[in-house]
Amino acid sequence: xxxxxxxxxxxxxxxxxxxxxxxxxxxxxxxxxxxxxxxxxxxxxxxxxxxxxxxxxxxxxxxxxxxxxxxxxxxxxxxxxxxxxxxxxxxxxxxxxxxxxxxxxxxxxxxxxxxxxxxxxxxxxxxxxxxxxxxxxxxxxxxxxxxxxxxxxxxxxxxxxxxxxxxxxxxxxxxxxxxxxxxxxxxxxxxxxxxxxxxxxxxxxxxxxxxxxxxxxxxxxxxxxxxxxxxxxxxxxxxxx
Amino acid sequence: xxxxxxxxxxxxxxxxxxxxxxxxxxxxxxxxxxxxxxxxxxxxxxxxxxxxxxxxxxxxxxxxxxxxxxxxxxxxxxxxxxxxxxxxxxxxxxxxxxxxxxxxxxxxxxxxxxxxxxxxxxxxxxxxxxxxxxxxxxxxxxxxxxxxxxxxxxxxxxxxxxxxxxxxxxxxxxxxxxxxxxxxxxxxxxxxxxxxxxxxxxxxxxxxx
Amino acid sequence: xxxxxxxxxxxxxxxxxxxxxxxxxxxxxxxxxxxxxxxxxxxxxxxxxxxxxxxxxxxxxxxxxxxxxxxxxxxxxxxxxxxxxxxxxxxxxxxxxxxxxxxxxxxxxxxxxxxxxxxxxxxxxxxxxxxxxxxxxxxxxxxxxxxxxxxxxxxxxxxxxxxxxxxxxxxxxxxxxxxxxxxxxxxxxxxxxxxxxxxxxxxxxxxxxxxxxxxxxxxxxxxxxxxxxxxxxxxxxxxxxxxxxxxxxxxxxxxxxxxxxxxxxxxxxxxxxxxxxx
Numbered sequence: 156x157x158x159x160x161x162x163x164x165x166x167x168x169x170x171x172x173x174x175x176x177x178x179x180x181x182x183x184x185x186x187x188x189x190x191x192x193x194x195x196x197x198x199x200x201x202x203x204x205x206x207x208x209x210x211x212x213x214x215x216x217x218x219x220x221x222x223x224x225x226x227x228x229x230x231x232x233x234x235x236x237x238x239x240x241x242x243x244x245x246x247x248x249x250x251x252x253x254x255x256x257x258x259x260x261x262x263x264x265x266x267x268x269x270x271x272x273x274x275x276x277x278x279x280x281x282x283x284x285x286x287x288x289x290x291x292x293x294x295x296x297x298x299x300x301x302x303x304x305x306x307x308x309x310x311x312x313x314x315x316x317x318x319x320x321x322x323x324x325x326x327x328x329x330x331x332x333x334x335x336x337x338x339x340x341x342x343x344x345x346x347x348x349x350x351x352x353x354x355x356x357x358x359x360x361x362x363x364x365x366x367x368x369x370x371x372x373x374x375x376x377x378x379x380x381x382x383x384x385x386x387x388x389x390x391x392x393x394x395x396x
Numbered sequence: 397x398x399x400x401x402x403x404x405x406x407x408x409x410x411x412x413x414x415x416x417x418x419x420x421x422x423x424x425x426x427x428x429x430x431x432x433x434x435x436x437x438x439x440x441x442x443x444x445x446x447x448x449x450x451x452x453x454x455x456x457x458x459x460x461x462x463x464x465x466x467x468x469x470x471x472x473x474x475x476x477x478x479x480x481x482x483x484x485x486x487x488x489x490x491x492x493x494x495x496x497x498x499x500x501x502x503x504x505x506x507x508x509x510x511x512x513x514x515x516x517x518x519x520x521x522x523x524x525x526x527x528x529x530x531x532x533x534x535x536x537x538x539x540x541x542x543x544x545x546x547x548x549x550x551x552x553x554x555x556x557x558x559x560x561x562x563x564x565x566x567x568x569x570x571x572x573x574x575x576x577x578x579x580x581x582x583x584x585x586x587x588x589x590x591x592x593x594x595x596x597x598x599x600x601x602x603x604x605x
Numbered sequence: 606x607x608x609x610x611x612x613x614x615x616x617x618x619x620x621x622x623x624x625x626x627x628x629x630x631x632x633x634x635x636x637x638x639x640x641x642x643x644x645x646x647x648x649x650x651x652x653x654x655x656x657x658x659x660x661x662x663x664x665x666x667x668x669x670x671x672x673x674x675x676x677x678x679x680x681x682x683x684x685x686x687x688x689x690x691x692x693x694x695x696x697x698x699x700x701x702x703x704x705x706x707x708x709x710x711x712x713x714x715x716x717x718x719x720x721x722x723x724x725x726x727x728x729x730x731x732x733x734x735x736x737x738x739x740x741x742x743x744x745x746x747x748x749x750x751x752x753x754x755x756x757x758x759x760x761x762x763x764x765x766x767x768x769x770x771x772x773x774x775x776x777x778x779x780x781x782x783x784x785x786x787x788x789x790x791x792x793x794x795x796x797x798x799x800x801x802x803x804x805x806x807x808x809x810x811x812x813x814x815x816x817x818x819x820x821x822x823x824x825x826x827x828x829x830x831x832x833x834x835x836x837x838x839x840x841x842x843x844x845x846x847x848x849x850x851x852x853x854x855x856x857x858x859x860x861x862x863x864x865x866x867x868x869x870x871x872x873x874x875x876x877x878x879x880x881x882x883x
Contacts (some may be wrong), residue, residue, distance in 0.1 A: 163883065170625030172773050197767045198708075206767055213619045244678065245759060247678055248678065248681055248684070248761065249686075249759070264677065265675070267678070268675035268676055268677060271671075271675070271676070272672035272673055272674070272675045272676075273672055275672065275673055276670050276671065276672040279670070280669070282802075291758045292691075292759075293759075294753070294754070295735045295753040295754070298735055298753070299735065304715075319705070327669060328666045329666055329667060329668060329669030330669045330731065331666070332665065332666040332667065332668040332669065333668035333669045333670045333671065335668075336668055336671070376817055381757060381758055384689035384719040384721065384757060385718055385719050385806065386689075386721060386807045386877075387718065387807065387808040387809070387810060387874040387876065388716060388717055388718050388807065388808075388809055388810075389809070389810055389811040389812065390716055390717055390809050390812060390816045391809070391812040391813075391814050391817075391833060392716070392809050392814070392823070392841050392843060393715065393716070393820040393836035394817075394821065394823065394836075394839055394840060394841025394843070394859050395792075395796070395831050395834055395838055395839065395840055395841070395856070395857040395858040395859050396816065396817075396856055396858075396859050
């Protein structure tokens with residue numbers, strides 16, 4: 156006790172502002188469309204893997220309240236949890252977490268375990284309706300402890316914003332109750348992550364919700380979700396025999 | 397990061413990992429010690445269909461908690477026993493609880509309950525006691541809000557959800573400050589109003605009903 | 606995104622409680638109008654706050670689902686990583702732009718599939734950029750360094766294939782444990798199957814060429830003698846229309862299996878699997 160107080164400055168990193176590998180960030184592939192029309196057009200042209208992850212917001216955003224919309228919202232939630240679980244899991248599997256302090260490693264491992272548990276339950280709840288696991292390219296962020304941690308803060312905040320936006324739109328009260336109990340955990344994640352990077356764990360007095368399109372815009376700007384590489388083909392071999 | 401003596405930090409990484417993964421269900425140790433289990437139990441008043449009148453009752457219930465929080469943090473800061481990060485917690489979180497009070501009062505309008513008389517005894521007299529009490533206070537708030545989230549009308553959920561997330565951040569912060577894992581579970585548990593009340597009283601708060 | 610279409614318009618009236626609340630409100634209004642603000646000391650009986658009965662707030666709605674207990678990650682024993690090549694680039698001997706070139710890395714294989722490399726390690730370059738050490742196609746044990754952004758997302762494989770040129774067997778391991786073994790035909794002495802560390806680069810299916818059987822895997826292993834072979838002279842793992850020759854030294858370098866065995870591999874062994882030929 157009696158340590159100097161943390162600086163009052165509140166840094167709220169956003170995914171758009173995270174410097175993923177600044178010196179090497181060249182122009183990426185054509186920027187994803189920002190308007191809904193462009194977004195839908197891209198989804199139609201994309202591969203099956205992309206469609207799976209991105210079709211959900213189109214349905215979830217437009218449908219009237221009811222089971223279909225609930226399912227679409229949960230599916231978008233599942234895609235998002237896949238993104239998060241993959242992020243923490245890859246960092247752990249690649250050994251990046253071992254480079255962290257004991258405290259930070261505990262944080263990263265715990266959050267990974269939570270997100271994996273979230274994936275499992277949403278998959279189970281959605282059953283056959285569950286969206287497939289997307290492919291991810293984390294572009295080096297899971298390979299550097301500092302980039303990883305900063306991005307984690309932004310991702311957890313985004314999850315909170317997503318759940319805040321969607322919880323009121325769920326018709327089934329039991330599902331809404333369940334989402335509330337996940338929402339608070341993601342908010343804890345976010346606060347813990349900030350504490351880890353040495354900033355005040357809280358932001359404004361009232362957290363801000365985001366629309367599905369808003370969340371999706373940020374997700375797409377990371378270019379973390381990619382199509383599966385085609386390593387199989389129907390073609391005649393020309394190996395040495 | 398400052399920690400109280402409430403719980404010893406894990407000695408090794410393995411212990412820490414075990415601690416996290418063996419964290420039992422919905423039980424936050426401090427609250428368990430008061431004999432209250434957050435299991436979303438029953439008080440005999442089954443969940444009712446959402447309605448505006450019920451929204452009001454629930455918001456007033458929440459407002460009561462926010463009054464308690466805002467009052468306690470202001471009181472503790474006044475007592476002058478806090479320093480370092482705990483003091484920062486009490487100041488900044490206290491400020492946010494006051495904003496929550498204003499927010500809920502604004503939404504309730506004339507239906508808002510008045511600020512009650514609160515007596516905190518010696519709960520804020522020293523850092524350790526403050527931290528433990530604040531921990532129970534924040535965890536109770538989270539459990540209460542989760543418990544009522546699905547009882548609200550859609551409009552009220554939209555209004556309440558932003559507060560809930562922030563309360564959870566508060567809870568994570570104070571958990572860290574008392575040496576506990578800020579997010580010990582994959583999902584948080586709901587609490588009934590009676591459980592919340594019991595937990596607060598066991599912690600030494602005079603719950604303003 | 607409008608609110609619930611099925612909004613409850615009925616309001617459950619609880620007359621007794623409503624009246625009580627009304628009285629409380631009135632009492633508070635009267636008290637504050639009459640007296641000045643009370644001292645911030647212990648509450649007196651006269652100003653005792655009314656208790657909000659717990660029964661007035663309903664029970665929580667039971668959550669429709671709850672996640673299982675969180676679990677730590679399983680051991681990473683026997684796990685390897687691969688990544689698609691996202692940009693044509695040059696693999697270098699060291700993690701820096703001026704280092705000697707090891708060889709070009711193309712986004713496509715001669716078979717028309719996306720090229721992949723094994724991910725072996727990483728390093729921060731002098732410019733603080735991330736460099737990745739990869740195993741790439743070529744002669745034995747070809748490795749090099751590329752910039753991270755030349756690669757795509759990482760994928761894990763839990764399997765490993767070991768081909769033994771003395772015993773003439775192929776053994777598949779999963780999580781470091783053997784799960785499948787089959788006899789193989791390998792290169793004749795004049796066209797030896799190269800020894801070393803490689804990986805499975807692609808899979809070809811649905812072709813009509815009985816010489817290769819029903820299924821063929823492309824490897825990253827390049828024959829050191831068949832340098833003029835069209836399509837690069839890469840060693841494949843495939844079926845055969847001459848199972849009677851197996852096991853034996855029979856091919857131009859390829860690893861041949863009985864058709865039923867290569868089909869089994871097709872079910873058990875994903876592309877990206879590391880391959881050791883010894």
